[in-house]
Amino acid sequence: AWRASLLRFDADGTAVYDRDGLLVTAPGPQGWRVIVAAGDFATLAPRFAAVPLQHLPGRILAPGFIDLHVHYPQLDVIGSPAEGLLPWLEHYTFPAEARFANPEHATELAGLFLDELARHGVTTALAFSTSHPASVDALFSAARRRGLRLITGKCLQDRHSPEAVRDETEQSLLDTEALIQRWHGVDRLGYAITPRFAPSCSEAQLRGAGTLAARYPDVWIQSHVAENRDEIRWARALFPNSRSYLAIYDDHGLMRERAVYAHCIHFDADDRALMRQRHTAAAVCPTSNLFLGSGFFDFAAAAEAGFLHGLASDVGGGTSLSPFRTMLAAYEVAREGQTKPGVSLPATRLWWLHTAGAAAALGLAGVVGNLAPGCDADFIVLDPAATPLLARRSGQARSLEELLMALIVLGDDRAVVSVHVAGAQG
Numbered sequence: 003a004w005r006a007s008l009l010r011f012d013a014d015g016t017a018v019y020d021r022d023g024l025l026v027t028a029p030g031p032q033g034w035r036v037i038v039a040a041g042d043f044a045t046l047a048p049r050f051a052a053v054p055l056q057h058l059p060g061r062i063l064a065p066g067f068i069d070l071h072v073h074y075p076q077l078d079v080i081g082s083p084a085e086g087l088l089p090w091l092e093h094y095t096f097p098a099e100a101r102f103a104n105p106e107h108a109t110e111l112a113g114l115f116l117d118e119l120a121r122h123g124v125t126t127a128l129a130f131s132t133s134h135p136a137s138v139d140a141l142f143s144a145a146r147r148r149g150l151r152l153i154t155g156k157c158l159q160d161r162h163s164p165e166a167v168r169d170e171t172e173q174s175l176l177d178t179e180a181l182i183q184r185w186h187g188v189d190r191l192g193y194a195i196t197p198r199f200a201p202s203c204s205e206a207q208l209r210g211a212g213t214l215a216a217r218y219p220d221v222w223i224q225s226h227v228a229e230n231r232d233e234i235r236w237a238r239a240l241f242p243n244s245r246s247y248l249a250i251y252d253d254h255g256l257m258r259e260r261a262v263y264a265h266c267i268h269f270d271a272d273d274r275a276l277m278r279q280r281h282t283a284a285a286v287c288p289t290s291n292l293f294l295g296s297g298f299f300d301f302a303a304a305a306e307a308g309f310l311h312g313l314a315s316d317v318g319g320g321t322s323l324s325p326f327r328t329m330l331a332a333y334e335v336a337r338e339g340q341t342k343p344g345v346s347l348p349a350t351r352l353w354w355l356h357t358a359g360a361a362a363a364l365g366l367a368g369v370v371g372n373l374a375p376g377c378d379a380d381f382i383v384l385d386p387a388a389t390p391l392l393a394r395r396s397g398q399a400r401s402l403e404e405l406l407m408a409l410i411v412l413g414d415d416r417a418v419v420s421v422h423v424a425g426a427q428g
């Protein structure tokens with residue numbers, strides 16, 4: 003058990019802060035640690051008097067962050083300037099992903115990726131691999147060794163892609179099903195059916211992906227949608243019978259619970275209503291959208307329409323794996339859609355969108371993303387005095403809102419003192 007300050011969330015998303023808190027974990031029924039109790043120390047301590055206690059004065063225990071959309075094969079692409087999404091894919095991304103035909107390269111980058119996520123306090127990710135099935139094996143193997151809850155899948159892209167990353171329609175669907183059977187539900191791992199985006203998938207490949215999505219309803223779906231104007235024009239031209247870019251996925255059986263679409267920037271009211279109707283989630287990627295010049299996600303319209311959404315890095319389009327950088331970019335972007343000038347999202351809401359809210363988007367509320375009884379014991383230890391200016395500003399905070407805003411603006415990996423993963427051995 004740990005005694006420290008605790009940051010957690012109510013079922014309705016309200017942030018709760020226990021200045022003097024207690025977190026108790028124990029081995030759970032499925033073979034990894036779960037949270038048994040989380041709350042005020044004085045209230046809980048009598049029940050757990052016999053449990054050995056680690057006292058961490060001045061530290062904050064918080065849920066591990068969840069990255070709702072990230073590409074592990076794009077670590078070598080971060081910071082590559084281009085005129086927009088499509089040239090960026092052609093000049094930097096596809097060449098970098100081609101190298102994952104080599105399983106040794108995939109294994110090396112999978113290890114680096116998971117180490118970097120941990121260093122930044124990220125304990126769950128919904129990640130793209132490449133079109134090479136061995137790139138999926140490499141990431142799942144590395145995540146399993148670390149005991150992580152990680153979701154990934156083989157990229158489906160049977161057209162408009164260079165030879166080295168293009169797959170074959172029929173084989174790509176056979177590979178996907180074999181990977182589902184090999185990995186989905188093994189320890190804490192989950193599979194995601196992964197059509198790259200509509201322009202890179204034939205009608206037959208999308209239809210096959212939709213068939214698999216219906217056959218395996220607890221498998222995830224991930225893709226990209228409505229990110230960039232040129233991309234949207236291209237998608238609409240390729241699928242003229244669909245009402246919108248988003249509707250292409252719906253027309254192929256790819257919108258349901260556990261489907262997560264990255265970006266969702268250039269939506270109309272019907273798109274937003276469809277997201278809500280299908281219980282489909284948006285992965286909002288503010289650092290990527292700013293870096294590639296894609297546009298601004300409308301947080302206010304998303305909240306009003308009532309569809310699931312959470313935060314994501316989208317590395318390598320995104321510029322950082324750090325949840326602090328993503329939350330800060332989201333704060334800046336969220337000004338755009340606000341009706342009242344000068345007002346953006348509260349820090350407590352930004353933090354929720356990267357933890358418990360992201361878990362809800364994955365259909366994993368009450369499983370990860372929170373410090374609550376029954377949740378997997380994935381949590382981080384934060385030092386709000388990690389750097390001189392952070393120490394000064396967090397010390398001046400008069401409310402939880404001010405404390406979290408100081409961490410979002412001034413915090414980085416140096417504030418993440420340690421990371422605890424429920425499935426880790428020892």
Ligand code: GUN
Nearest residue numbers: 073095198199226316319
């Ligand atoms: N659309 C299709 N592929 C990609 C990708 O790798 N990154 C981003 N940001 N958008 C995409």
Ligand code: FE
Nearest residue numbers: 073226264316
């Ligand atoms: Fe992406």
